[in-house]
Amino acid sequence: MSSEVKSSFGGGNPWDHIQPWDEELLGKDVHDIALRHKWEMALSVAGGLPYIWRELARPISEIAYGLLELRAGDKVLLIGEGIAPAGWLEDMRNIVGPDGAVDEVEIIHDGRKAVLGRLPGRNGQTGCWRWDYxxxxADEEYDVVAVLQATQHCDDWEEAARDLLRVMKPGRRIVLAESVLKGPAFDARINSDVHLRQWYDKLFQHVGVENIPYWSGEEVRDAFGDTVDSPQLLEWRGIEMFWGRKK
Incomplete structure (x- = not known):
């Protein structure tokens, strides 16, 4: 197989290949584009993040708490999508206790608006924006910062890294973790099986891959540069993590 064919594998529209026996099973509504888009959306996103983080990736949440080195009395800045349903808010509040605090910044509505509205960020990608959180x-207002399921929606991580580190105390950690829908590892998994590829192509007709923002772990690490000590990356079953200690 030529490299040209490999690079263009998938990306078509399986809905264009509906057959009479599909109509017999599903009815004429299977041709209704608006109805299909509703169910594509339901299957691709509805309930997905809480299921991922409460069940499939629960160990990663526990690892994130450990990497943050959360302590009783800590004040946490938590930025993410689906913060409460994912369990992060309750878990962190239980760890820091009554003398601590978790300030949450829920961005799921902004994220969906930006992706579905094809809103461009300053980096040229759609679905992301300048973070003003x-x-x-105040400087050093927080002990730690956690960015959980929000990394891809920032349009300038070099800028955001410095802003978020400014409000952290020295010697403490910042942790980013995301279940990604793009990137080399994700593409390899989708392209490893023709069934997975056709399901993906079918589910994301309403949102093209070009409208899904993505920062690789390496790009995030480079954006933080020398602002943190011992920057580290981890990839596990579609979860990409970054962490480092503020100098």
């Missing part, structure tokens, strides 16, 4: 915060 630290603008009103």
């Amino acid at each position: 630290a603008d009103s915060k």
